[in-house]
Amino acid sequence: MVRTFIATVGCAALVPAVANGAPLQYLSGAGDKAGPVVWLTWGLLLISMAVVVLISALLIGAIWHRPGQAWVKGERTALLPHGGGLNWLWIGVSVSALVLLFSVAWTVKVLAGIVAPPQRPVATIEITGHQWWWEVRYLGADPARQFTTANEIHIPVGQPVRLKLDSGDVIHSFWVPQLAGKMDAIPGQTNETWIEADKPGVYRGQCTEYCGLEHARMGIVLVAQTPADFQKWWAHQLASPAQPSGAALAGQGDFQMRCGGCHAVRGTEAAGALGPDLSHLMSRGTIASGMLPNDPRTLRHWISDPQRYKPGALMPTPELSPQALKDVEAYLRSLT
Numbered sequence: 237m238v239r240t241f242i243a244t245v246g247c248a249a250l251v252p253a254v255a256n257g258a259p260l261q262y263l264s265g266a267g268d269k270a271g272p273v274v275w276l277t278w279g280l281l282l283i284s285m286a287v288v289v290l291i292s293a294l295l296i297g298a299i300w301h302r303p304g305q306a307w308v309k310g311e312r313t314a315l316l317p318h319g320g321g322l323n324w325l326w327i328g329v330s331v332s333a334l335v336l337l338f339s340v341a342w343t344v345k346v347l348a349g350i351v352a353p354p355q356r357p358v359a360t361i362e363i364t365g366h367q368w369w370w371e372v373r374y375l376g377a378d379p380a381r382q383f384t385t386a387n388e389i390h391i392p393v394g395q396p397v398r399l400k401l402d403s404g405d406v407i408h409s410f411w412v413p414q415l416a417g418k419m420d421a422i423p424g425q426t427n428e429t430w431i432e433a434d435k436p437g438v439y440r441g442q443c444t445e446y447c448g449l450e451h452a453r454m455g456i457v458l459v460a461q462t463p464a465d466f467q468k469w470w471a472h473q474l475a476s477p478a479q480p481s482g483a484a485l486a487g488q489g490d491f492q493m494r495c496g497g498c499h500a501v502r503g504t505e506a507a508g509a510l511g512p513d514l515s516h517l518m519s520r521g522t523i524a525s526g527m528l529p530n531d532p533r534t535l536r537h538w539i540s541d542p543q544r545y546k547p548g549a550l551m552p553t554p555e556l557s558p559q560a561l562k563d564v565e566a567y568l569r570s571l572t
């Protein structure tokens with residue numbers, strides 16, 4: 237009784253969650269690539285549900301309608317009345333085979349249809365998985381227009397974007413469910429795929445290959461923008477951040493010394509690659525691989541004690557005096 241109640245409430249809660257475009261949902265898509273995959277998902281889901289319902293009905297029917305209950309008395313032949321029951325076996329096997337063949341054919345057709353994008357990709361993004369964040373490199377025909385960022389990926393709407401995936405340590409897997417495009421990121425190997433979004437918005441993704449302690453906190457934020465906004469964003473990311481002043485300038489010194497071995501800020505001495513590029517940190521809505529909001533309070537707490545939020549994360553707790561911490565924070569906040 238209680239269990240039925242919980243299940244009913246659970247299902248009822250699921251419906252609005254899906255309708256609201258809950259994070260990581262895969263029951264609706266937003267692009268040329270995700271469309272056929274979402275249809276397939278629903279199709280296979282409904283076929284499976286129909287099979288469960290049909291089999292349950294047949295089973296209940298059979299239990300209800302025991303042929304004369306003859307076998308109870310030891311008359312085994314009653315199980316296959318008149319020897320005609322075998323036909324049902326053939327019918328059952330044939331129907332199952334047809335349904336399975338149809339599902340396979342549909343799956344193969346969808347997979348073949350989404351291998352290549354419908355038109356030439358407008359941009360190529362190189363994504364490298366790290367424990368437990370994503371390095372994101374925008375490649376262009378012109379090397380002078382390439383830059384590196386982290387964790388938040390921007391793409392233009394209505395245009396396919398090529399993704400080149402690899403890993404700096406263990407196997408990760410890149411997945412933004414609403415845009416499809418699930419693909420493993422494997423060390424020493426470049427896997428290519430593509431994604432496309434048809435409306436502007438923020439799509440959530442997640443590493444989907446267990447990669448160690450903080451795997452669950454290795455999210456992805458994908459921002460789809462109009463092509464004009466995307467170009468503006470690209471130009472801004474490409475530029476070096478403005479020269480700091482005041483407390484931020486003092487903080488820059490500490491940053492370069494204590495953090496610059498792991499983090500890069502374009503146009504400065506900080507050029508580390510063990511952690512996310514922070515050149516335009518303030519243009520990102522989240523930190524810690526999409527897991528924490530990038531607001532002043534969280535940022536301050538993160539740089540004083542990252543292990544509190546992501547135990548095991550490969551950023552050690554910085555040993556900075558309270559004043560130096562304030563200055564470094566002011567510097568980070570100048571990285572717009």
Ligand SMILES: [Cu+2]
Pocket residue numbers: 407408409443444445446447448451452454
């Ligand atoms: Cu992972």
